[in-house]
Amino acid sequence: MRDSFLQKCSRILNTTRSRLVASFVVITLLVGIPPLIIEGSFVASFFVLLAGMVLAALVASVLAGRIVNPLSRLIHASQEVSEGHLSIDVGPIVSCEIGLLQTHFLRMVDVIRRQLMDAEDRLLHSETQASIGRLAAGVAHEINNPLTGVLAYTHMLLRRKDLSDEVRSDLETIAQATERIKKIVRGLLDFSRETKLNPQPTDLNSIALLSIPLMRNQALVKGVDVKFNPARHLPMLTLDRSQFQGVLLNILMNAVDATEPGGWITVSTGLSESPDHLARKGVVIAIEDTGCGIPTENMDKLFEPFFTTKEIGQGTGLGLSVSLGIVQRHGGTITVKSEVGKGSTFTVWLPVEIQS
Amino acid sequence: MKKKRVLVIDDEQIVLDSVRKVLAQEDYEVEGTLSGGRGLEWGIQKEYDVVLTDIRMPDIGGMLVLRDIKRAKPSLPVIIITGYANVQSAVQAMKLGAADYIEKPFTPDQLFKAVEGAIESASKGSPEAQELVHKEEMLRVLERAGTDSDFVYKLLHRWADALEEYHLTGPEKLALLTGDIEWIEKYTGPLTPKQRKWLERPMSAEMLRSFGW
Numbered sequence: 001m002r003d004s005f006l007q008k009c010s011r012i013l014n015t016t017r018s019r020l021v022a023s024f025v026v027i028t029l030l031v032g033i034p035p036l037i038i039e040g041s042f043v044a045s046f047f048v049l050l051a052g053m054v055l056a057a058l059v060a061s062v063l064a065g066r067i068v069n070p071l072s073r074l075i076h077a078s079q080e081v082s083e084g085h086l087s088i089d090v091g092p093i094v095s096c097e098i099g100l101l102q103t104h105f106l107r108m109v110d111v112i113r114r115q116l117m118d119a120e121d122r123l124l125h126s127e128t129q130a131s132i133g134r135l136a137a138g139v140a141h142e143i144n145n146p147l148t149g150v151l152a153y154t155h156m157l158l159r160r161k162d163l164s165d166e167v168r169s170d171l172e173t174i175a176q177a178t179e180r181i182k183k184i185v186r187g188l189l190d191f192s193r194e195t196k197l198n199p200q201p202t203d204l205n206s207i208a209l210l211s212i213p214l215m216r217n218q219a220l221v222k223g224v225d226v227k228f229n230p231a232r233h234l235p236m237l238t239l240d241r242s243q244f245q246g247v248l249l250n251i252l253m254n255a256v257d258a259t260e261p262g263g264w265i266t267v268s269t270g271l272s273e274s275p276d277h278l279a280r281k282g283v284v285i286a287i288e289d290t291g292c293g294i295p296t297e298n299m300d301k302l303f304e305p306f307f308t309t310k311e312i313g314q315g316t317g318l319g320l321s322v323s324l325g326i327v328q329r330h331g332g333t334i335t336v337k338s339e340v341g342k343g344s345t346f347t348v349w350l351p352v353e354i355q356s
Numbered sequence: 357m358k359k360k361r362v363l364v365i366d367d368e369q370i371v372l373d374s375v376r377k378v379l380a381q382e383d384y385e386v387e388g389t390l391s392g393g394r395g396l397e398w399g400i401q402k403e404y405d406v407v408l409t410d411i412r413m414p415d416i417g418g419m420l421v422l423r424d425i426k427r428a429k430p431s432l433p434v435i436i437i438t439g440y441a442n443v444q445s446a447v448q449a450m451k452l453g454a455a456d457y458i459e460k461p462f463t464p465d466q467l468f469k470a471v472e473g474a475i476e477s478a479s480k481g482s483p484e485a486q487e488l489v490h491k492e493e494m495l496r497v498l499e500r501a502g503t504d505s506d507f508v509y510k511l512l513h514r515w516a517d518a519l520e521e522y523h524l525t526g527p528e529k530l531a532l533l534t535g536d537i538e539w540i541e542k543y544t545g546p547l548t549p550k551q552r553k554w555l556e557r558p559m560s561a562e563m564l565r566s567f568g569w
Contacts, residue, residue: 137441140440140441141439141441144439144440144460144461145368145370145371145439145460146370147460147461148368148370148371148374148460148461148462149370149371149373149374150461151374151461151462151463152374152375152377152378152461152462152463152464152467153374153377155378155463155464156377156378156381156464159381159464178461182461185440186440189440189441
């Protein structure tokens, strides 16, 4: 089928640029040809035509630079972004509204890039956590078998009648150490077996009101006062209530342990942005104590499993690492501020929208 | 007094050695094997007063050992040896006919208590009937498992606990949970496709794995 003249023209003039240029050429011809006809002067018409075409060329190039080029580059960049390529170039920023469009476009792509990186980081972290959990469970399980041997044979040796006191005592040391290994393995298995989250709509203040009475007596017995400053109107969160209560109790009990008689613990709640650069909307609960504080060298080990400064037999050091795990699975964070001799503040931040 | 005979089945040599070391001192005769299959064979063909078996074994899991030994010798007590992580499954095993469970690592006292206790209860009590008596109840459960996906989920994750509301004996529950079509059809006659659905489920194998058998 033969294309009509109009269709042929449409195909040639298929970009804004060529259409602009073509329109201006047509206009200057329209402007230039009448003088030729009216005046009859070829030279005069020629110069008018020339001047017109120069003007048209100037206008067209300015428009191309300010509108057509940036727009076509933005169109190209949008295509790139939709294909997943986030390092785009929109060219030099022009000075009119198109320049605003370019600036906002770049900002938008920047936000997308950062969110993508955050999501990747979180995925990597949770994958690492999951595989660490599985590794821990596997190792713990493997340890139990040879440990059975050590415990059984040590006890059988202890039953002998021909032992010197020294040998008996040494064997008892081995038996006790083996019992400790058994406890550590159990703790590891508990830690690696994450319990399912059962999220329900919850008010943070009401969880605090349930948890604080559970430890208030112990605090009072020690001579430590406990205050609660709830915020007035907190948005409802979606939390696993019992697991979160466990987190609060863990931090509260640590605060009691760290604080001397006469000191106090203050629990407060409020709205807050997330402590990272994304500044997401959220809610915090802060537990502040006037206790002994945390030395700098311990600060980055606080949440490590099995890290504890307590005496042997007084806790396994799993509390904070499990608590952090629970908070993180709710999409939240725990931050710690502390000064030796002054006290510590543990702040739990939770997002208003649950992210799993 | 005749020595009590003990059969230990565990895929770890050190566990076999430990049990033998401990029990030999108190005049028990201990035979051990690393293979679940061989342990099952011996348990059925030879004479023992108590059987100790691990749950997780490469060839035949402890649950099947429990099931088949009890069928052959209803009064022979079977004790489950388990790691801490699998105490849940051991508790389930007790609801399905195991005499007791013992957690690794164990002290000699813990082992003695379990073994002596099991032998004594077995000598006193009457063994659970190893036949399928509650036919209608069994069929009712199978029907439900053929259509109710929530119930199937409970069966997969809670085992014996999912069957608490039903009047079924330990052996009956065990047959149901281990997908023993043959044994069930022996008493009920051929099952309908809907009734077979649960038993034929390839997930039965996964269930065995997920519960740590």
